[in-house]
Amino acid sequence: MSDTLSIDTPAAPDTEALRARVREAIRSVPDFPKEGILFRDITPVLADAELFRAASALHHSHVADLAEQVDVIVGMESRGFLFGPILAQQLGAAFVPARKPGKLPAATVEERYALEYGENALQMHADAFAEGARVLVVDDLLATGGTAAATGRLIERLGGTVLAYLFLIELDFLNGREVLGGARVEAVLHF
Numbered sequence: 091m092s093d094t095l096s097i098d099t100p101a102a103p104d105t106e107a108l109r110a111r112v113r114e115a116i117r118s119v120p121d122f123p124k125e126g127i128l129f130r131d132i133t134p135v136l137a138d139a140e141l142f143r144a145a146s147a148l149h150h151s152h153v154a155d156l157a158e159q160v161d162v163i164v165g166m167e168s169r170g171f172l173f174g175p176i177l178a179q180q181l182g183a184a185f186v187p188a189r190k191p192g193k194l195p196a197a198t199v200e201e202r203y204a205l206e207y208g209e210n211a212l213q214m215h216a217d218a219f220a221e222g223a224r225v226l227v228v229d230d231l232l233a234t235g236g237t238a239a240a241t242g243r244l245i246e247r248l249g250g251t252v253l254a255y256l257f258l259i260e261l262d263f264l265n266g267r268e269v270l271g272g273a274r275v276e277a278v279l280h281f
């Protein structure tokens with residue numbers, strides 16, 4: 091990996107080598123959290139400073155063209171909190187969390203959803219951003235798309251426009267992007 095690769099800059103010319111190294115570091119754990127689920131664990135990427143930086147730079151490279159347009163990054167609890175704030179700093183955008191129920195202190199809006207291994211809900215503060223904000227949704231992984239679609243619904247209820255959804259990993263076989271209403275969907279890695 092290039093020593094000069096920075097979270098502030100798009101990925102260097104050796105992008106494919108970096109992509110392969112990040113991919114190899116992702117640990118696949120069978121039957122977690124339920125039987126039949128193959129869990130894609132990103133913690134080995136986070137635990138390696140070079141790989142975490144590479145993953146962040148690759149993430150950024152997929153949406154660099156939106157830098158002038160994005161007002162707000164929305165990241166979903168909890169793994170969207172690992173990548174969303176970094177990208178917000180790279181793009182000069184605000185960061186807004188979408189949180190699991192009961193965590194946000196002020197008035198909220200809520201959407202329920204089903205995901206690959208259960209059901210849950212996400213909330214956002216009702217005053218999270220100004221009406222008309224242009225939003226980029228960031229999470230680590232797209233599976234069925236239930237989580238991302240619920241986040242998109244929250245953003246629209248608050249008067250925002252979703253410019254794109256960005257993930258580190260997309261599980262292609264679950265066709266999650268099909269529930270995202272034809273929106274732009276970017277993923278660094280496909281499994």
Ligand SMILES: O=P(O)(O)OC[C@H]1O[C@H](OP(=O)(O)OP(=O)(O)O)[C@H](O)[C@@H]1O
Pocket residue numbers: 166167168169170204205206207210229230231232233234235236237238266
């Ligand atoms: O596309 P879907 O089927 O909706 O699944 C994707 C979601 O599942 C995981 O989050 P999880 O709810 O496990 O929460 P966590 O980030 O707190 O582990 C992942 O981080 C995504 O947010």
Ligand SMILES: Nc1ncnc2[nH]cnc12
Pocket residue numbers: 127128129130131205206207231233234261
């Ligand atoms: N297979 C999977 N691995 C990691 N996170 C997930 N979220 C939903 N499905 C997942």
